[in-house]
Amino acid sequence: MPLNQLKTIIFVSLVSFCCSQLAFAENQTKAVFLSQSKITDQAMFFDGNKVSIKHQANNPAGYDYVYGNALSPHGDCIKVYKDYVFMTWYKGGKENRHVMLTRLNNKTGVMKTIEFPHRHTGYNGKWWIGETHNTIAVGISPKNDSIHMLYDMHRNGRVSEFADDYLRYSYTLKGAATVADEDFNLNLFVNSKAGHYKHLNFTGIDDVKTTKLLTYPAFFTGDNGDLFMKMRYGFSANGKMLFARFDGKQWHGYTDFNRVLASEHGSEYNWGLYGDFKYEGGKFRVAFQRRSKNKNDKYVYQNGIYYAYSDDPTGVISWKDANAKPIELPVAKAELIQIAEPGDWAQTTKKDQVSIVHGFDFVVTDKGDEHFVSQVKDLEFGKEINLHTYRKSGTKNFTTVEYDLSGQLYTSNNAVYLIGLKDSRVNIVKTQGGENKFELMYQHNTGPKFDKGVLFVADGKVYYYLKQAEGIGDTRTLYLQVFDLN
Known part of the structure; x- marks a missing residue:
């Protein structure tokens, strides 16, 4: 072979190799759309009028509701465990309302759905008025592969009709989460004496009042x-967050994070909280926004970001504030653990003109970088502000910046992802832990448009459980879209 021809071949090969390596490197900064599955086109939807909590009448022309109009997907409604995706939903329409659990087998592609006897009981027992607090949560115990579900609960003990139906708790025999496709059915769940698969207590916990x-x-x-199971006890401006722990055999709890009637324990006002417990960065953590009983400030609902963590794997002891100062549970003075005030970004100073309700989430990387997102609405000036509050591990102060996206946070390999909807389709951005340098990883631009979604991330894949925006009547279509974060 002539020398010039050999040099040409080597040069072309090197160029091809370099291009392929550049393409590979670029692909590592992008997410990839893997699949889309229609879960159901029969999800319950409240297509009537938004009514007051004092409303009584049954609307023959639609499904009236309080608070919001979509209960599926909502709350803790999706989990990924081993080869399976578990999704909960209510079956529509207004006359149906059954609790549903769908399991998708990622290996076989088989989707099986269990229909439960229980039907959405509506606002304070008025089944004809939809109630979006009453989500369906699903959890899987890694210690015995059992499935646990809690649903249709909003202080049920205050409703006389629910004297024997205040806790809607269903659970399976061990191993149920991973049975063969053909064996996934209602018989896996432990039945109750009443025959409706609902149990009035958690084995090991006898605190009926709570x-x-x-x-x-x-x-x-x-x-x-x-x-871990987590819930709120009490009321919006006088409530507490609590949790219980299942060890594969029984439940342990309840453990209270904060006090009700905080004004009797050193706080200026009673308060409730909206937030989350998580196990992040190797520690048990909590972050929330406070709803104070103070009716004379600029906040119509919540304010602040409050944050603490425990070095105890069970979360019972060893709690600390953001600067590692020990704190005692239950907490009465929320201001002792406040790290930021999103309401300061609103221009208004008038009473009840700052609304902080949606868009709150947090993650902590394995290195200890802490990230929070929150959303503020300035009602006087008609402005919506999305904020990112963060702190790099080893530093003292938090930084808050305005950012034009919102969504749910996730962390992996010390990177932080913000995953949400933009222009009604899935959008994924990424930054390194402790930074605010978000870069676009993916923007979906084809197929159905969505107006609501809940996601779960497992093994580097985003499982986004989504409600299609368009629809007619008292049912809607739900999809699952899966993305690889590389």
Whole structure:
């Protein structure tokens, strides 16, 4: 072979190799769309009028509601465990309302759905008025592969009709989460004496008074495989967050993070909280926004970002504030653990003109970088402000900046992802832990448009459970879209 021809071949090969390596490197900064599955086109939807909590009448022309019009997907409604995706939803329409659990087998592609006897009971027992507090939470115990569900709960013990139906808790035999496709059915769940698969207590917990006033059920797991249940007890401006722990055999709890009637324990006002417990960065953590009983300030609902963590894997002891100063549970003075005030970004100073309700989330990387997102609405000036509050591990102060996206946070390999909807389709951005240098990883631009979604991330894949925006009547279509974060 002539020398010039050989040099040409070597040069072309090197160029091809370099281009392929550049393409590979670029691909590592992007997310990839993997699949889309239609879960159901029969999800319950409230297509009537938004009514007051004092409303009584049954609207024959639609499904009236309080608060919001979509209950599926909502709350802690999706989990990924081993080869399976578990999704909860209510079956529509207004005359149906059954609790549903769908399991998708990622290996076989088989989707199986279980229909439960229970039907959405509506606002304070008025089944004809939809109630968006009453989510369906699903959790899986890694210690025995059992499935646990909590649903249709908003201080049920205050409703006389629910004297024997205040806790809607269903759970399976061990191993149920991973049975063969053909064996995934209602018989996996432990039936109750009443025959409706609902149980009035958690095995190991006998605190009936507390159980009767629980709202916002959710589950998460610790590093050692314990399954935690978390809920709010009480009322919006006088409530507490609590949790319990399932060790594969029984429940332990309840453990209160904060006090009700905080004004009797050193706080200027009673307060409630809206936030989350998580096991992040190797520690048990909590972050929330406070709803104070103070009716004369500029906040119509919540204010602040409050944050603490525990070095105890069970979360019972060893709690500290953001600067590692020990704190005692239950907390009465929320200001002792406040790290930021998103309401300061609003221009208004008038009474009840700052609304902070949606868009709050947090993550902590394995290195200890802490990230929070929140959303503020300035009602006087008609402005919506999305904020990112963060702190690099080893530093003292938090930084808050305005950012034009919102969504749910996730962390992996000390990177932080913000995943949400932009222009009604999935958008994924990424920054390194402790930074605010978000870069676009993916923007979906084809297929259905969505107006609501809840996601779960496992093994570097985003499982986004989504409600299609368009629809007619009292049912809507739900999808699952899966993305690889590389």
